[in-house]
Amino acid sequence: MPNLTVVGAQWGDEGKGKVVDYLARSAGVVARFQGGPNAGHTVCVDRNTFTFHQIPSAILSPKATCIIGCGCVIDPYVFEHELAVLRKKKISPGQRLVVDCRAHMILPYHQQLDRLRDEQSAKQRIGTTGRGIGPAYADKVNRTGIRAGDLLSEEVFNDKLKHNVAAANFLLMDRYKAEPISLKATAHEYWQATRRIARMIGDGSRMIEDALRRGERVMFEGAQGMHLDIDLGTYPYVTSSTTWAGGVAPGTGISPVWLEEVVGIAKAYTTRVGLGPFPTEMNDADAERLRALGHEYGATTGRPRRCGWFDAPVVRASVRHNKLQALVVTKLDVLDSLEEIKVCHAYRLEGREVGEFDPFHAAEFEPQYETMPGWREQISGCRTFAGLPLRARRYLAKLEELCDCPIALVSVGSERSQTIPFKSNKLRWLRQ
Ligand code: GDP
Ligand code: IMO
Ligand code: MG
Numbered sequence: 001m002p003n004l005t006v007v008g009a010q011w012g013d014e015g016k017g018k019v020v021d022y023l024a025r026s027a028g029v030v031a032r033f034q035g036g037p038n039a040g041h042t043v044c045v046d047r048n049t050f051t052f053h054q055i056p057s058a059i060l061s062p063k064a065t066c067i068i069g070c071g072c073v074i075d076p077y078v079f080e081h082e083l084a085v086l087r088k089k090k091i092s093p094g095q096r097l098v099v100d101c102r103a104h105m106i107l108p109y110h111q112q113l114d115r116l117r118d119e120q121s122a123k124q125r126i127g128t129t130g131r132g133i134g135p136a137y138a139d140k141v142n143r144t145g146i147r148a149g150d151l152l153s154e155e156v157f158n159d160k161l162k163h164n165v166a167a168a169n170f171l172l173m174d175r176y177k178a179e180p181i182s183l184k185a186t187a188h189e190y191w192q193a194t195r196r197i198a199r200m201i202g203d204g205s206r207m208i209e210d211a212l213r214r215g216e217r218v219m220f221e222g223a224q225g226m227h228l229d230i231d232l233g234t235y236p237y238v239t240s241s242t243t244w245a246g247g248v249a250p251g252t253g254i255s256p257v258w259l260e261e262v263v264g265i266a267k268a269y270t271t272r273v274g275l276g277p278f279p280t281e282m283n284d285a286d287a288e289r290l291r292a293l294g295h296e297y298g299a300t301t302g303r304p305r306r307c308g309w310f311d312a313p314v315v316r317a318s319v320r321h322n323k324l325q326a327l328v329v330t331k332l333d334v335l336d337s338l339e340e341i342k343v344c345h346a347y348r349l350e351g352r353e354v355g356e357f358d359p360f361h362a363a364e365f366e367p368q369y370e371t372m373p374g375w376r377e378q379i380s381g382c383r384t385f386a387g388l389p390l391r392a393r394r395y396l397a398k399l400e401e402l403c404d405c406p407i408a409l410v411s412v413g414s415e416r417s418q419t420i421p422f423k424s425n426k427l428r429w430l431r432q
Pocket of ligand 2: 008011012013014038039040041126127128129130131132133134222223224225228237238239240272273274275299
């Protein structure tokens, strides 16, 4: 049976939530392998909209067991809120939701430190989501983190917390001149808030491997996007985890030898939230127009997303690093009303033409555009490739050619049903 990894091919918010939900209908297991509540994955089914930050986007598929892998960081308050939203809609994940015992916990001081650092040092500002991601991963790598498995013993938890609160208070008071936090109150509140999560803790790594051995269909859900990767992204304007397919093995605890197919999700244009280079960023008026058409406001923070034209060298770098077998192009319908659509096919750098994005030169790249005519028709009702206007098909063919990767699916709306299988679909996941 095939297994499939889904990654963002740009700077996040490509529509991974929608696509994971669509592809997961036939999955036995779906595991998130990195990130935490910095993610905002929107899923719309039958006019019900859910935004998942912490829980895998496949939770609406009744047959899928959803695992929060060991590479993730977890905010129990966000987790609880998501469960409550699901309960309101009469969805109760029960045994279908498992938290790997090795995943790291986000504590309130992580969020404080994240926000203070971003607010107070203009030079080092990244524009993070303020969800405590960087500090939580820093504790993990510093070997002082609190893991989900530590929530099974109050004594172990309290002992670790004591040391961590002392370290956090030193930073809060000494470096940021902020109020310290109370060990007693934090210990009590956090322990209470994690009693449900504690019952969901298991060995995610073993469960995924067992499913693979049984021949079940297993999916791996990425958060953020290739160019926000801690190693390969636009450092330091990145998140703190491995966002590309290379993160699946360490983020779930299975051998990379198991992995088969990787699909990259790309918007039909480009967006970015937070600071950092963005070669095809539009002028204010065009960006405003696209932002309104695509409702480009962050699903986690509500911040307006920066908008730009499709950047093929950016996606081409994702194709190469991940060895993508296919792309899913989302939000094609957002371009419906445009007279002309620009696509960046290459950059100019010091008189040379450069065909692939490279974070080291990102600020100097001058994007080279090809202009294509818009189709000026509504496509959100289309359900077949043949039903798309010729100009829309030409646009997609151009993206395939420039990114050197076939398209497997096209999304023309946020609803699960607004998804079109593409003519040249090469994914085993969709064929078997
Ligand atoms: P993710 O973080 O990659 O899961 O993406 P987000 O959920 O943050 O942002 C994508 C937004 O676009 C969400 O509001 C989706 O509901 C919406 N969306 C996804 N696919 C489409 C599409 O094909 N067309 C339109 N118009 N909206 C879409
Ligand atoms: P999804 O999964 C878009 C960005 C932040 C910031 C940088 C670091 O919904 O695609 P962090 O809080 O992770 O330390 O912030 O990364 N960022 C995202 N941008 N989509 C996301 O997630 C993001 N998660 C983090 O805006 O620039
Ligand atoms: Mg998002």
